[in-house]
Amino acid sequence: MDVNEAAGSPAAGPGQAEILARLAEQMREIAAAPAAGSGAEADAADGPGWAGSVGPGRRLPSGSSDARSDRRSGRGSAEGAAAQPAPGHPEDDPGDPEAVARAICLRLLTGAARPRAGLAAALRRKGIPDEVAERVLDRLTEVGLIDDEAYAQLFVASRHRQGGLGAGALRQELTRKGIDAQTAASAVAVVDWDAEYQRARALLERRVDAAMAHGVDTARRRLLGLLARRGYPGDLSRQVVHEVLAAYDAETDDGWS
16 A cells, blocks of 8 residues: 555555655655666665675774775775785884894805804894894704814814915814803814924915015014914924924025035
């Protein structure tokens, strides 16, 4: 039955007629409203949970004017910002000191092997708490990225061969780099007396001409000082200096004969 007819029906009492009249007015307003499919009504038609729903538990469509307004004003962005951290270097995140410490160590270890003490000092300079640094260094040691024994062996082989350093100087250098005494001694033990002798002699043979320009006594003193600074033991140094000067004198005598 039509609502207007119901409103004018004799069967309707005074109170009921008033209710039916209001109902008829509401139905006319609904009929004059835009058809479903536009605006929020269309959004609701897509059902709960769709990206275009609005109201509690409902979201705006990404292309809607309200959503664009939200983006411009910053409304509704707090959740997304919290869920997705800003990109950048791990060290840029002060909230995770362990990640920062790990990034520092890995970057340093990429270029060359490093002793544990050197990495610990680097972390301390960056303000990493000691307990965090210890955890990171322990983990890197467990996986083999930090190996003080291997580092000491490589250091000794390189500096003895290329730098001409003796066992004493090598041991001092390793200690200065934070290698413990036992590890340093084990690494230096591979340098035998014959190898030291050959290195020391080769070093002095390159310097003896310049040293002898000031006389034999000055040359002896300077050559002994050179070997001492390089960490060669005293008895070996004296022997090598004596032999090199004797060989120089012999060559000079032959040159004048």
